[in-house]
Amino acid sequence: xxxxxxxxxxxxxxxxxxxxxxxxxxxxxxxxxxxxxxxxxxxxxxxxxxxxxxxxxxxxxxxxxxxxxxxxxxxxxxxxxxxxxxxxxxxxxxxxxxxxxxxxxxx
Amino acid sequence: xxxxxxxxxxxxxxxxxxxxxxxxxxxxxxxxxxxxxxxxxxxxxxxxxxxxxxxxxxxxxxxxxxxxxxxxxxxxxxxxxxxxxxxxxxxxxxxxxxxxxxxxxxxxxxxxxxxxxxx
Numbered sequence: 001x002x003x004x005x006x007x008x009x010x011x012x013x014x015x016x017x018x019x020x021x022x023x024x025x026x027x028x029x030x031x032x033x034x035x036x037x038x039x040x041x042x043x044x045x046x047x048x049x050x051x052x053x054x055x056x057x058x059x060x061x062x063x064x065x066x067x068x069x070x071x072x073x074x075x076x077x078x079x080x081x082x083x084x085x086x087x088x089x090x091x092x093x094x095x096x097x098x099x100x101x102x103x104x105x106x107x
Numbered sequence: 108x109x110x111x112x113x114x115x116x117x118x119x120x121x122x123x124x125x126x127x128x129x130x131x132x133x134x135x136x137x138x139x140x141x142x143x144x145x146x147x148x149x150x151x152x153x154x155x156x157x158x159x160x161x162x163x164x165x166x167x168x169x170x171x172x173x174x175x176x177x178x179x180x181x182x183x184x185x186x187x188x189x190x191x192x193x194x195x196x197x198x199x200x201x202x203x204x205x206x207x208x209x210x211x212x213x214x215x216x217x218x219x220x221x222x223x224x225x226x
Contacts, residue, residue, distance in 0.1 A: 001170075034212035036154075043203055043216040044146075044154065055214060087154055091212055094167045096144075096156040 002026050002090050006099030014107045019075040021102045023088035028069060032092035035064060035073045038101075039084045047086075048073065080106060109133035111143075111204050111217035118223050119194050125222060129187040129204030133215075136162055136182045142207035143187040145178065147200040148219075155200075159207060160187055196224045 003026040013019055023033065031051050036044040046055040048064040051071065061076045075082055083106045088099040115127040127145070134141055144159035158168045158178040168176045177190045187204060201221045205213035 036213075038154075043219050044205075044213075045216070046212060046214045049212045049214070050210065053211075055211075089154075089156075089212065095169045095171070096159075098154040098156065100153045 001095055002029060002093060002097055004088050004090055004097050004099040006088055006102055008102060009100065010103045010105065012105045012107055013078055015078055015080060017078045019078050019082075019104060021073045021086055021088075021104075023071045023073075023099045025069040025071070025090055029090045029092035031066075032090055033064075033066070033071045034089045034091065035062075036087045036089065037082075037084045038087065044087065075104075078104070078106065082106075109206050109215040111206060111215060113202060113204050113217045113220040115202075115220055115222065117221060118225065120226050121195055121224060123194050125189075125191040125194050125198070127189045127191075127202055127204075127220065127222075129189070129217060131185050131187070131204075131206065134206060136160070136180050136185070136187070138162055140209035142209070143180070144205050144207050144213060145187075145189045146203045146205060146213070147198075148203070149197075149200040152200075157191075157202075158189060161207075194224045198222070199224045 005024045035048040038044040051066045052064040085101045085103045111131040142161040145157040160178045175192045201219040203219045204217045206215040
């Protein structure tokens with residue numbers, strides 16, 4: 001099974017700040033990584049797929065990148081509505097696996 | 108517009124079998140590249156993928172559930188059913204179904220259903 005190690009687990013930051021969340025895969029997953037945003041009490045929402053492609057209606061302040069087996073979600077300028085938990089997921093092979101989540105709190 | 112909605116019992120007893128139905132609209136499970144997956148989330152914990160079914164009848168399951176899962180689809184009724192046998196209190200979670208596009212991931216999710224396992 002492919003492990004997705006996500007960091008940090010929590011992040012406390014301010015509106016307007018640049019936020020970076022990282023996921024490291026335990027083996028190669030090529031481009032098959034997605035990022036999801038889950039606001040409190042709601043279902044997850046697809047933000048990014050295949051490393052860097054934005055989901056439908058996702059603001060351009062969200063972006064994704066990769067270096068080898070390390071994948072990064074960046075929020076260029078944090079907005080109040082971005083307070084949420086973020087998950088990475090690999091869909092390169094079964095079983096699909098998620099990271100443990102990063103909770104982004106706004107100071 | 109793609110919508111999905113989970114339905115089923117909110118409370119089951121230990122050792123019982125859970126049956127959840129995902130009713131969807133806005134797409135067909137006969138379209139190439141399309142699938143429906145199930146994911147769960149215990150209270151306060153991370154997401155866990157359970158199973159997925161596809162337009163081409165390819166089904167895949169989480170190996171961590173020890174063969175307790177069965178996923179079926181009814182394309183005429185636009186429904187996907189997940190059954191989980193031998194329920195345990197540790198299976199208490201919100202269960203989500205989600206639409207899958209083959210290169211994209213899980214791009215539309217249902218609202219989720221909280222299932223509690225307790226005697």
